[in-house]
Amino acid sequence: MPPRSQPSERQRRLGAELKKLRLRAGLSGDQAANLIDADRGRVSNIEAGRVDVPRNGLHKLLRAYGCAEGALFEGLMTMAQDRGKGWWDGYRNTMGRPALDLAELEARASGISTHELLVIPGMFQTADYARAVCETADEDDAAAIDRYVCFRLDRQRLLAGEAAAPYHAVIHEGALHTRVGSPQVMRKQLLRLIEVARAPHITVQVFPFEAGAFSAFSRTFAIFGGPTPELDTVRLEQPVTSAVLHDPVHLDRYARLFARLSELALPPIDPDSSPESHEDRDSLSLIQHLMYAL
Known part of the structure; x- marks a missing residue:
């Protein structure tokens, strides 16, 4: 699967945290790649959130980076397994x-x-207030306003x-x-x-x-x-x-x-x-x- 062009914030955050841990551990990209039988380019893509890292590979990286099992370890594992699915899929x-x-x-x-x-x-926000906010924001597309209001109310x-x-x-x-x-x-x-x-x-x-x-x-x-x-x-x-x-x-x-x-x-x-x-x-x-x- 080719690298994603628009990673989500969660995917970018996971990659940034992995890079931070790698640098703190004093490991190079090549050394990290060897841990998961990959090349340096794949590690760069993982750290940019453009590709996923398998559970076993992430476990190896976290251990090598000195991240002890605990809240941070489990939090990163959960972020990696999250598919990003939710009510917002419809949008x-x-x-x-x-x-x-x-x-x-x-x-x-x-x-x-x-x-x-x-x-x-x-x-x-109420629906009427949300609509007035969108209209004030120099938005003259009625369909777009309806979409923004529905999205805002769904967030609630x-x-x-x-x-x-x-x-x-x-x-x-x-x-x-x-x-x-x-x-x-x-x-x-x-x-x-x-x-x-x-x-x-x-x-x-x-x-x-x-x-x-x-x-x-x-x-x-x-x-x-x-x-x-x-x-x-x-x-x-x-x-x-x-x-x-x-x-x-x-x-x-x-x-x-x-x-x-x-x-x-x-x-x-x-x-x-x-x-x-x-x-x-x-x-x-x-x-x-x-x-x-x-």
Whole structure:
């Protein structure tokens, strides 16, 4: 089978981790190739995510690279055996590689932490709000908009079920003020935000204006938990595309960044509490205030 031209993010990540381990072990590409009875070109393709490595071959490489059996070892073995199949298969001919990679990242994550500056996170968007976002993005293809909205709503299935992974969102207050669609669309969207926070695995916090500019300097990003911290992934949202980071320095930086954002944000939504119990300002009281003001 010829090398794939568009490896998925999971495939690229597996290759990058193998290369990192090989270099740390001080082995050359030729030495790695000898371990699996291959040539150096195949090792290069494995490390670029363009071809798969058989289970037995991966086991040999990890052992030779000094990767002890444990969470990282098993995590890499699982990544290699994963076929990348999921609900997103139905979109393979209509959505780009970045969108499919996002869906797979979300589905495989042990937990997700996200910081959003300007709009409500896609996981929490209503259909009308999502459509208004797509229309605002200078998209005039009605069929494409329908496709984007359906894809975004399908992603939300991740939040359902008893086995759903923890999801923690820190949303800048500016996103709650930004008018997306009509006042009615915004009102329903804010209500939806309160409703999703009722789930025990979902935490929603608002980063208020008075907390300062710290949130603005951190941009929009998401952290996807891996089977072990070394396999976490950071995804940065950018105007045209997105950037994916998995260097240990970046992982540590964004983990600390999110912890600080959460610390500075208002207390999370607790929909079970009554309005009368809100002696101090919290995320729920702010969202309700904005919702009733529309």
